[in-house]
Amino acid sequence: MAVLLSDKPKYIDVLSDSTGETAEKVVRAALLQFPEAGVQIRLHTRVRTQEVARPVLERAAKEGALVVFTVVSPELREFVYGLTADLQVEAIDIIGSLIGRLGTFLDREPINLPSAMLPLTEEYFRRIEAVEFAVKSDDGKEPRNFKKADVVLIGVSRTSKTPLSTLLAQRGLKIANQPLVLGVPPPIELLDAPQDRVVALTIGLEQLCEIRQARLRQLGMPPETNYAMREHVRQELEYANSIFRAHPEWPVVDVTGRAIEETAVIILEHMKERDERAKAARAGLR
Amino acid sequence: MAVLLSDKPKYIDVLSDSTGETAEKVVRAALLQFPEAGVQIRLHTRVRTQEVARPVLERAAKEGALVVFTVVSPELREFVYGLTADLQVEAIDIIGSLIGRLGTFLDREPINLPSAMLPLTEEYFRRIEAVEFAVKSDDGKEPRNFKKADVVLIGVSRTSKTPLSTLLAQRGLKIANQPLVLGVPPPIELLDAPQDRVVALTIGLEQLCEIRQARLRQLGMPPETNYAMREHVRQELEYANSIFRAHPEWPVVDVTGRAIEETAVIILEHMKERDERAKAARAGLR
Numbered sequence: 089m090a091v092l093l094s095d096k097p098k099y100i101d102v103l104s105d106s107t108g109e110t111a112e113k114v115v116r117a118a119l120l121q122f123p124e125a126g127v128q129i130r131l132h133t134r135v136r137t138q139e140v141a142r143p144v145l146e147r148a149a150k151e152g153a154l155v156v157f158t159v160v161s162p163e164l165r166e167f168v169y170g171l172t173a174d175l176q177v178e179a180i181d182i183i184g185s186l187i188g189r190l191g192t193f194l195d196r197e198p199i200n201l202p203s204a205m206l207p208l209t210e211e212y213f214r215r216i217e218a219v220e221f222a223v224k225s226d227d228g229k230e231p232r233n234f235k236k237a238d239v240v241l242i243g244v245s246r247t248s249k250t251p252l253s254t255l256l257a258q259r260g261l262k263i264a265n266q267p268l269v270l271g272v273p274p275p276i277e278l279l280d281a282p283q284d285r286v287v288a289l290t291i292g293l294e295q296l297c298e299i300r301q302a303r304l305r306q307l308g309m310p311p312e313t314n315y316a317m318r319e320h321v322r323q324e325l326e327y328a329n330s331i332f333r334a335h336p337e338w339p340v341v342d343v344t345g346r347a348i349e350e351t352a353v354i355i356l357e358h359m360k361e362r363d364e365r366a367k368a369a370r371a372g373l374r
Numbered sequence: 375m376a377v378l379l380s381d382k383p384k385y386i387d388v389l390s391d392s393t394g395e396t397a398e399k400v401v402r403a404a405l406l407q408f409p410e411a412g413v414q415i416r417l418h419t420r421v422r423t424q425e426v427a428r429p430v431l432e433r434a435a436k437e438g439a440l441v442v443f444t445v446v447s448p449e450l451r452e453f454v455y456g457l458t459a460d461l462q463v464e465a466i467d468i469i470g471s472l473i474g475r476l477g478t479f480l481d482r483e484p485i486n487l488p489s490a491m492l493p494l495t496e497e498y499f500r501r502i503e504a505v506e507f508a509v510k511s512d513d514g515k516e517p518r519n520f521k522k523a524d525v526v527l528i529g530v531s532r533t534s535k536t537p538l539s540t541l542l543a544q545r546g547l548k549i550a551n552q553p554l555v556l557g558v559p560p561p562i563e564l565l566d567a568p569q570d571r572v573v574a575l576t577i578g579l580e581q582l583c584e585i586r587q588a589r590l591r592q593l594g595m596p597p598e599t600n601y602a603m604r605e606h607v608r609q610e611l612e613y614a615n616s617i618f619r620a621h622p623e624w625p626v627v628d629v630t631g632r633a634i635e636e637t638a639v640i641i642l643e644h645m646k647e648r649d650e651r652a653k654a655a656r657a658g659l660r
Contacts, residue, residue, distance in 0.1 A: 098480060107635045110403040117396040118472045120492060121446055121484035133639045154479045156472075160407055180475060186404045186442075186466060193440045193464060194384060198407035204636045206406060212633065219537045226509050251505045254540045347498065349393045350490045353419045 098127045099153035103144055103168070105202040108133045111158040111182050135159070136202065138167050149175035158183040160200050214260045222257035225264035226250055231277035233264045239355065240281055241265040242274065242338075243289030244328050246299045251348045252289075256355065268331065270324040284362055287355055288332045290325070292344040297321050384413045385439035389430055389454070391488040394419045397444040397468050421445070422488065424453050435461035444469040446486050500546045508543035511550035512536055517563035519550045525641065526567055527551040528560065528624075529575030530614050532585045537634045538575075542641065554617065556610040570648055573641055574618045576611070578630040583607050 102111045108131050115129060130153075132144050141164065148155050155177055159165045165184050172179035187198050199206075225233040227250070234240050238261045241249045249265040256263045266278060278286065297318050304310070332340050339358045343351050388397045394417050401415060416439075418430050427450065434441050441463055445451045451470050458465035473484050485492075511519040513536070520526050524547045527535045535551040542549045552564060564572065583604050590596070618626050625644045629637050 107639045109635055110399055113396055113399050114469065114472065117444070117489060118469050118476050120489045121473050121486065122476060122480050122482050123485065123492075125480045125482060127480060131642075133643070134636075154476075158403070178475065178479060180472060182468075182472075183400065183404050186400065186468075187407050189464065189466060190404050190408060190440075194408050194411045194413060196408050196411060199409065200407065203403060203406045204633060206409075208633055216534070216537045216634065219540055223509050223512050223536050223540065248502070250509050251502045254505055254509065254543075257540075347490060347494055348502065349395055350420075353393045356417075357419070 098125070099130055099148070099151055100127055101130050101132060101144055101148045101153050101155045103132045103135050103141065103155060103157040103159070105134065105136050105159045105161060105164065106204040108158070111156055114182050115156050134202075134204065136161070136164065138164065141168060142171065145171050145175060145177060145179075148172075149177045153177070155179040157181060160187065160198070160202055162200060211260060215258060218257040218260050218262050219254065221262045222253040222264075225262075226253060228266040228275065230264065231266070231275040233262075234266070234275075234277045234281035236262060237264040237281070237285060238262045239264075239359065240278065240286045241289060241355075242268055242278065242286060242328075242331075243291075243343075244268050244296070244324050246296060246303065247289040247291050248343050248348055248351060249289065252352055252355070255348055255352050259356075268324075268328045270320070270327050274331065283335070283337050284366075286335070286338045287358065288328075288335075288338045288340045289351075290329065290332070290340055290342050292342075293318070293322055293325060295344050296325065384411070385416055385434070385437055386413055387416050387418060387430055387434045387439050387441045389418045389421050389427065389441060389443040389445070391420065391422050391445045391447060391450065392490040394444070397442055400468050401442050420488075420490065422447070422450070424450065427454060428457065431457050431461060431463060431465075434458075435463045439463070441465040443467060446473065446484070446488055448486060497546060501544055504543040504546050504548050505540060507548045508539040508550075511548075512539060514552040514561065516550065517552070517561040519548075520552070520561075520563045520567035522548060523550040523567070523571060524548045525550075525645065526564065526572045527575060527641075528554055528564065528572060528614075528617075529577070529629075530554050530582070530610050532582060532589065533575040533577050534629050534634055534637060535575065538638055538641070541634055541638050545642075554610075554614045556606070556613050560617065569621070569623050570652075572621070572624045573644065574614075574621075574624045574626045575637075576615065576618070576626055576628050578628075579604070579608055579611060581630050582611065 100115055102108055102115055104111050112129065112131060119125065119127065135141050135144065145155060145168065155172055157168055157179065159168060165181070168179060191198055221233065224230055225237065239256065241252060241263065242265065243249055245267055249267065253263040253265050266274060268274060300321060301317060332338060341351060341354050386401060388394055388401055390397050398415065398417060405411065405413065421427050421430065431441060431454065441458055443454055443465065445454060451467070454465060477484055507519065510516055511523065525542065527538060527549065528551065529535055531553055535553065539549040539551050552560060554560060586607060587603060618624060627637060627640050
């Protein structure tokens with residue numbers, strides 16, 4: 089019986105008065121600490137009235153679900169606190185106490201409006217534009233954009249250039265990327281671009297061979313013999329590395345075994361150092 | 375003097391043993407409730423030892439900064455709690471109590487490893503693949519991909535198709551998009567694709583005229599006369615709407631005045647309803 093009970097699906101109801109992105113992100117981050125817990129997240133977005141919140145909380149009570157919520161309206165927040173207490177549902181407030189403590193820290197009153205109801209900011213439009221720039225400048229399609237980019241990523245095929253570009257673009261950075269192909273010289277626009285904006289990506293031979301074999305299978309193409317694949321990949325990596333050595337001013341980031349999110353942070357750290365060096369150099373000139 | 379003091383920049387130090395994405399997202403979401411508070415976020419990523427954490431916390435104490443942290447190691451978390459208490463720094467733990475309460479809810483022990491050190495999951499690779507699919511299938515470049523897509527977005531230029539595609543792709547969904555242009559029939563592949571996967575985007579005439587004028591200025595092109603622009607845009611929207619009317623099975627989502635994040639949630643809600651209808655239909659057939 090105990091086994092049957094523990095096999096019952098566990099639910100987390102994420103309730104938000106906006107898109108629920110923040111709450112879901114926090115819950116998913118915390119759940120990474122419990123691999124294979126087999127818990128299901130149910131997302132309830134744009135919940136802005138007691139009438140909409142009530143049935144979600146009542147079902148959570150019936151099914152023994154955990155409730156995680158981000159609600160900025162103090163009235164609705166009080167309602168969620170009160171009803172979950174009455175129903176004996178465990179409820180976790182992700183943003184309420186943070187807003188309260190920020191109010192004290194900033195010595196201001198919060199405006200208490202769901203973020204989806206706030207006017208769109210300049211920063212928002214910059215992010216949108218950056219995403220469009222990244223998509224248009226993917227895969228070396230617009231070398232003319234290199235000189236307008238904040239970062240130009242270069243590397244052989246399957247070094248995560250595309251997902252890195254869109255991820256960094258969501259921070260408002262203009263990203264272009266250029267694949268390096270064995271024996272093909274990079275476009276002249278790469279050398280015309282500000283050289284301190286170029287970031288080189290590299291990857292271990294073993295992992296790259298694995299990824300490319302998997303890619304061939306996925307595309308329904310016959311796998312190459314291991315030897316042929318390996319030799320070609322080795323030469324292509326060596327070709328890329330020889331280009332990187334000729335440009336020691338380009339930071340080289342190794343993506344082997346790293347999640348996109350981590351590589352993105354390493355690139356941001358490089359950009360921060362670069363900006364600090366530039367600042368120090370300007371100060372030295374004074 | 376009081377004015378001078380309140381003009382001092384306020385800092386929030388976000389400290390994470392991983393990429394800091396989660397903590398930063400929560401802080402930015404909370405800060406939306408304090409517009410123009412002029413606070414600066416300093417991100418400290420991959421902080422995994424006391425030696426790295428200490429100087430960050432000491433500077434926060436000196437500068438009166440607020441510390442917000444996500445640290446999964448119980449030892450390092452204790453250290454941050456202890457040192458910030460000693461230094462009288464206000465510190466907010468975003469994920470610690472959530473992990474504790476999830477442990478109780480799931481009746482499991484957390485593994486206490488920073489997420490960046492965990493093995494990459496299948497879901498992670500699916501997301502990467504979806505982003506690559508979206509970038510390749512942007513702007514009607516690969517109509518052959520319509521039948522492989524989870525959602526095909528269609529709409530006239532400037533209805534947020536590109537940023538919506540990459541945002542939804544980050545949830546692991548395969549998204550293609552097709553622009554509608556006045557007088558040009560949509561590609562035949564659109565009608566061959568599963569029709570319950572097509573989502574039509576529309577937008578108000580006023581907002582679209584504004585966005586397109588801004589776009590022309592940005593591209594350094596001469597603005598069209600308001601009348602010519604307006605008349606062309608009106609005809610194009612009418613053309614798109616006539617196509618939508620001919621396909622009443624496509625949900626039409628109005629993006630006017632909506633942030634990408636909100637439109638994405640509305641599309642996800644449509645997909646959920648569609649899946650529930652399909653499920654109910656299958657159950658009815660039994």
